Amino acid sequence: KTGETARALLLDASGKPVHFNTFLTDPIMTLRPGAPMTLSDVKPGAYRLRVAMPGGGVAEKAVAVAAGGTTPVTIP
Numbered sequence: 391k392t393g394e395t396a397r398a399l400l401l402d403a404s405g406k407p408v409h410f411n412t413f414l415t416d417p418i419m420t421l422r423p424g425a426p427m428t429l430s431d432v433k434p435g436a437y438r439l440r441v442a443m444p445g446g447g448v449a450e451k452a453v454a455v456a457a458g459g460t461t462p463v464t465i466p
Contacts, residue, residue, distance in 0.1 A: 394444035
């Protein structure tokens with residue numbers, strides 16, 4: 391819903407958090423409905439996106455990142 395946020399974490403194939411921003415030590419992303427988010431410099435490979443939903447519960451989605459492309463992911 392508008393005004394709510396979800397908290398997301400990108401995990402690598404071994405289940406470790408991906409630190410996508412060298413300036414921030416916290417790998418958590420805040421997601422807002424209708425506001426696309428872009429991560430840059432994510433190495434090609436298999437990942438899992440784990441999202442803590444605002445109403446409770448967790449959504450997870452497999453993400454395959456290919457070199458030189460864009461990988462759109464929609465939650466839930």
